[in-house]
Amino acid sequence: MKNVQKSKxxxxxxxxxxKDEFKVSFVIIFVSVVLLITTFTFDIVPPIxxxxxxxxxxxxxxxxxxxxxxxxxxxxxxxxPWKIEKKLPRSFFLxxxxxxxxxxxxxxxxxxxxxxxxxxFVAYYWGEKRLFYLLLVGIIFPIIVFVxxxxxLGLRFPPGIITNIYYS
Amino acid sequence: MDNLLLMLAxxxxxxxxxxxxxxxxxxxxxxxxxxxxxxxGGALILPFTMTLDPLSAIVLLTSIYCAGTYGGAITAVxxxxxxxxxxxxxxxxxxxxxxxxxxxxxLGMATVSSTVGGIFxxxxxxxxAPILAxxxxxxxxxxxxxxxxxxxxxxxxxxxxxxIKNLIAGAFGILISTVGKDFMTSIDRFTFGINxxxxxxxxxxxxxxxxxMSEMLTQSTLINQIFNRIALKxxxxxxKDDYKKTWKTILRSSGIGSFIGVLPAEGGTVAxxxxxxxxxxxxxxxxEFGKGSIEGIAGAxxxxxxxxxGAMVPTLALGIPGSATTAVILTGLIIHGVRPGPDLFRxxxxxxxxxxxxxxxxxxxxxxxxxxxAKIFAxxxxxxxxxxxxxxxxxxxxxxxxxxxSIIDVWIMLFFGVLGFFMRRYGFSVVPVIIGLIxxxxxxxxxxxxxxxxxxxxxMFFTRPIAxxxxxxxxxxxxxxxxxxxxxxxx
Numbered sequence: 001m002k003n004v005q006k007s008k009x010x011x012x013x014x015x016x017x018x019k020d021e022f023k024v025s026f027v028i029i030f031v032s033v034v035l036l037i038t039t040f041t042f043d044i045v046p047p048i049x050x051x052x053x054x055x056x057x058x059x060x061x062x063x064x065x066x067x068x069x070x071x072x073x074x075x076x077x078x079x080x081p082w083k084i085e086k087k088l089p090r091s092f093f094l095x096x097x098x099x100x101x102x103x104x105x106x107x108x109x110x111x112x113x114x115x116x117x118x119x120x121f122v123a124y125y126w127g128e129k130r131l132f133y134l135l136l137v138g139i140i141f142p143i144i145v146f147v148x149x150x151x152x153l154g155l156r157f158p159p160g161i162i163t164n165i166y167y168s
Numbered sequence: 169m170d171n172l173l174l175m176l177a178x179x180x181x182x183x184x185x186x187x188x189x190x191x192x193x194x195x196x197x198x199x200x201x202x203x204x205x206x207x208x209g210g211a212l213i214l215p216f217t218m219t220l221d222p223l224s225a226i227v228l229l230t231s232i233y234c235a236g237t238y239g240g241a242i243t244a245v246x247x248x249x250x251x252x253x254x255x256x257x258x259x260x261x262x263x264x265x266x267x268x269x270x271x272x273x274x275l276g277m278a279t280v281s282s283t284v285g286g287i288f289x290x291x292x293x294x295x296x297a298p299i300l301a302x303x304x305x306x307x308x309x310x311x312x313x314x315x316x317x318x319x320x321x322x323x324x325x326x327x328x329x330x331x332i333k334n335l336i337a338g339a340f341g342i343l344i345s346t347v348g349k350d351f352m353t354s355i356d357r358f359t360f361g362i363n364x365x366x367x368x369x370x371x372x373x374x375x376x377x378x379x380x381m382s383e384m385l386t387q388s389t390l391i392n393q394i395f396n397r398i399a400l401k402x403x404x405x406x407x408k409d410d411y412k413k414t415w416k417t418i419l420r421s422s423g424i425g426s427f428i429g430v431l432p433a434e435g436g437t438v439a440x441x442x443x444x445x446x447x448x449x450x451x452x453x454x455x456e457f458g459k460g461s462i463e464g465i466a467g468a469x470x471x472x473x474x475x476x477x478g479a480m481v482p483t484l485a486l487g488i489p490g491s492a493t494t495a496v497i498l499t500g501l502i503i504h505g506v507r508p509g510p511d512l513f514r515x516x517x518x519x520x521x522x523x524x525x526x527x528x529x530x531x532x533x534x535x536x537x538x539x540x541x542a543k544i545f546a547x548x549x550x551x552x553x554x555x556x557x558x559x560x561x562x563x564x565x566x567x568x569x570x571x572x573x574s575i576i577d578v579w580i581m582l583f584f585g586v587l588g589f590f591m592r593r594y595g596f597s598v599v600p601v602i603i604g605l606i607x608x609x610x611x612x613x614x615x616x617x618x619x620x621x622x623x624x625x626x627x628m629f630f631t632r633p634i635a636x637x638x639x640x641x642x643x644x645x646x647x648x649x650x651x652x653x654x655x656x657x658x659x
Contacts, residue, residue: 058615091388103579153570
């Protein structure tokens with residue numbers, strides 16, 4: 001409880017644009033405004049075919065509602081500041097990086113190679129240094145998953161270096 | 169009495185018992201795997217049912233449905249990932265309880281309440297199916313719109329976030345449901361020229377992303393922390409006191425689930441949400457909800473499994489599926505030459521009550537598998553995160569890909585994983601996003617269809633008694649958290 005109060009006091013002393021409540025509200029409102037502008041590009045149904053409301057009306061109403069509610073959240077946060085969150089550790093950014101790595105490898109090389117690469121990468125950076133366990137999560141388990149989905153459920157995986165060898 | 173004998177027929181057929189055994193086990197495994205569930209499982213096995221007679225085929229599908237719905241609770245409790253959408257509300261208390269080292273207690277309660285809910289709904293079906301089917305007839309588009317709004321207002325009191333943050337998250341979920349071709353005019357919305365988005369954003373990538381992947385990112389921030397998990401406690405099952413505390417919640421949620429399940433297109437997810445919300449409303453300790461409340465698990469699980477029986481009513485009596493999985497079962501009925509509708513009750517009672525009996529036995533079977541398996545499943549929480557999470561990633565990615573065989577779905581899942589992490593970090597619950605996504609199509613669809621019926625006159629909604637009742641209930645549901653928070657502040 002004391003820590004929360006301390007972090008709230010610390011948050012109060014920051015300039016408003018550094019505060020989490022401002023940054024979060026700004027991002028939500030910015031994205032909502034961009035999407036709201038996009039709704040004006042939706043095709044308009046001619047009155048003779050239009051029964052009820054236009055396709056853009058419902059998303060527009062939702063986005064305006066989101067913006068209004070976010071402003072309320074921000075207003076309430078100015079009265080009662082959010083607590084400052086701890087800085088994200090390196091392991092978080094490495095895990096996000098592994099997601100990016102997965103997307104690149106699965107797109108360019110192979111889906112299962114991407115799963116293996118991510119599994120080994122994450123396990124290693126999360127502290128697993130034993131070779132057997134790295135092989136277990138990076139090779140043995142993905143093979144079991146592949147066999148289950150491919151053989152038992154009859155799923156066909158996207159083409160790639162390894163899957164092409166298997167399918168040929 | 170005759171109907172009871174017809175219900176027991178599967179017990180006297182070794183073939184049906186074998187089908188039930190296999191279906192329950194298969195459903196349980198599918199429910200446990202994030203991304204897969206009874207809907208995908210039923211769809212996958214549908215071609216194989218062609219080799220079976222109609223009763224065996226539908227028994228197989230319904231047993232997958234019952235066990236798969238329960239199976240979703242196992243991953244919800246153990247890894248904060250609902251194996252099925254209906255288990256989303258179970259995550260709220262199941263996972264915190266597992267994090268406290270009481271996974272076995274959470275799983276045991278989920279199993280017992282699921283079984284009671286499932287059996288309760290089958291009993292309700294047997295006695296009240298014709299009446300419930302008649303009640304569903306009374307619901308038109310305006311009533312469904314009002315019901316969906318009622319479901320959405322429940323978001324204010326659910327989840328760990330503030331009511332207004334929950335409503336923002338719910339509105340965001342509804343917004344996601346508008347992506348793709350507009351169902352009335354076929355006009356593209358928010359597709360940004362990407363062909364894969366014209367079909368909309370799938371439910372599974374969003375669920376797996378928001379729950380499993382965001383949890384993986386959360387775990388990545390905690391790898392230096394040491395958790396003191398007590399191995400023996402992790403496999404300890406619920407105590408007598410737990411059952412004493414929850415029996416009213418289980419019965420109430422069973423009733424709610426059976427009723428909600430009957431309403432077409434509502435299904436187990438809405439039932440579990442309302443069951444959970446009501447459990448919190450009636451609880452003597454509402455402050456424990458979201459932190460590992462045993463009542464929360466019981467409320468959500470009894471309701472979602474009770475909805476399985478309820479959802480079969482419109483499917484069989486009206487030919488309108490009560491949920492996504494019953495849509496698969498309906499397809500099974502049609503391809504086997506069984507014509508669902510009110511006549512089915514009169515002309516083929518042996519077939520109908522055979523299905524009800526099979527559902528009853530499936531509930532007992534998954535209780536046996538689940539209760540005794542809980543100790544084994546609970547051990548998953550003892551696997552180190554550095555090994556567990558890469559494995560969960562592999563299964564999640566393949567499960568998500570399996571739905572449409574689309575790599576875009578996997579990328580969407582990863583995007584929602586990152587988004588879900590930041591949502592949770594800043595106090596936005598991810599559950600309302602899921603509920604909004606589920607109800608979004610129903611809200612927009614019924615609103616627009618109602619406006620067509622009313623010739624654009626919004627006031628006509630208030631001339632329909634059932635719709636008006638739901639609107640009043642919605643206002644109460646919105647006001648309730650505000651009143652409660654004021655009361656708490658005063659104290």
